[in-house]
Amino acid sequence: MSLPNDPTEKIIIALDGMNPDEVLSFISKLPNLRWVKIGLELFLSSGPDFLKRLHDMGFKIFLDLKFHDIPVTMASACSQAAKTGAEFISVHACAGSKALFEANNVAIQSAIDEGFPPPTLLAVTVLTSWSSESFERELGIKQPLDNRVLSLVNLAVESGIGGCVCSPLEVNLVRSIYKTPFEIITPGIRLRSNPIGDQSRIMSPSEAIKAGASKLVIGRPITLAREPVEAFNQFIKEIELA
Numbered sequence: 107m108s109l110p111n112d113p114t115e116k117i118i119i120a121l122d123g124m125n126p127d128e129v130l131s132f133i134s135k136l137p138n139l140r141w142v143k144i145g146l147e148l149f150l151s152s153g154p155d156f157l158k159r160l161h162d163m164g165f166k167i168f169l170d171l172k173f174h175d176i177p178v179t180m181a182s183a184c185s186q187a188a189k190t191g192a193e194f195i196s197v198h199a200c201a202g203s204k205a206l207f208e209a210n211n212v213a214i215q216s217a218i219d220e221g222f223p224p225p226t227l228l229a230v231t232v233l234t235s236w237s238s239e240s241f242e243r244e245l246g247i248k249q250p251l252d253n254r255v256l257s258l259v260n261l262a263v264e265s266g267i268g269g270c271v272c273s274p275l276e277v278n279l280v281r282s283i284y285k286t287p288f289e290i291i292t293p294g295i296r297l298r299s300n301p302i303g304d305q306s307r308i309m310s311p312s313e314a315i316k317a318g319a320s321k322l323v324i325g326r327p328i329t330l331a332r333e334p335v336e337a338f339n340q341f342i343k344e345i346e347l348a
Contacts, residue, residue, distance in 0.1 A: 113345040114138045116315065117338070118168050118291070120145065120325030126152045132329065133165070136338055143168040143323055144192075157190040167192040168291070168323070172230050174198035177205040181212040184227065188213040191222045194291070196271060199229035199258035206265035226269050226289055229262030231255040234273040234294035234308070252276050259284065274309030274317060281318025293323040297340060311341050315348035 118141040121129050129148070133139055142165050144157060149171060157167055169192035173183050180201055187195045197209055206229065214224040231254070232241070238251050247254065255276040262270055269289025272280060277290055284290075294308040314322055324341060331337035 112140075113342045114140050116311075116319075116321050116345050117141065117341060118143050118321050118323045119328060119338075120170075120293070120323050121148055121329070122325050123329070124148065126156050129156075129160075132334065133160075133163075135335055138342075139165070139338070141166045141168060141321065143170050143325075145170045146172075154186075154190050157192065161191045168194040168196070168228075170194075170196045172196045172198055173209065174201045175205070177202075177208045180205045181208040184209040184213040185216040188216040188222070188225050189220045191217070191220070192225055193223070194228050194269070194289075195225050196228045196230050197267075199231055199262045199267075199270070203261055203265045206262055206267055210266045210268075227267050228269045228271050228289065228291055229258065229267045231258040231270055231272045231276070234292075252279055256280065256283070263288070269320070271323075274314040274319065277309075277314060277319045278317040286320070289320045290318060291321050291323060292319045293325075295322045295324050295341075296327060297344065311344035312348040315345055 119139060120143040122145050124132060142160060144167060161167060169187050169190060173180050180197065184195060184197065195213060197206065210227050213227060217224050232251055241251060242248050255272050256279060259270045259280050263284060269291060270280065271291045273294045274292045277292055280290055292314055295311055295314055296308050297310065311322055328334055328337045328341065
């Protein structure tokens, strides 16, 4: 049994790019793993039954499908997602207050009806693949990224959402306003020796935790490492430094 301040509770492994058999093989190598993230690719290839299997194995699940639709559709989707037992479910903050409010309420009730604890919906703010330059050039939005993130977090909080997803560069700003238990989940986490990949706004694990992140989403630096166990333990050590 892990405690909230246990560093293993701070890491969510993104199981992107794997099929179900590869996932089972991978997670068997990490006995201290607590949290896994199921994204679009794995969910579409494996379905909700695989989530149940992972849940029954004792893993906590971040179902990262980033729902973004009209209110009635988003609420229905979150209702189904909550029935999987996932602890975290991602939705796009820019879906608007009505969609966020209805999705959150329906997800809570659906989980309770299935005998699961209520999930926490996480409002996705600005993806870590965006830079300030590309954000303005491609979307025509001149608002600074940190201001944009904060405005979306404000919208989510006012709609009853219990957490957000943002880059580590915005964590300190968000945490200065929204204290625990508000969940701040951040991808874009790299050790100094890791390649950046397609992330634009990144930070080290210890820096992100010190800034106020609740949990860190880490994928390729661990899943594609030559020695995944060693890589996982390196991230744990970094978190302990915080």
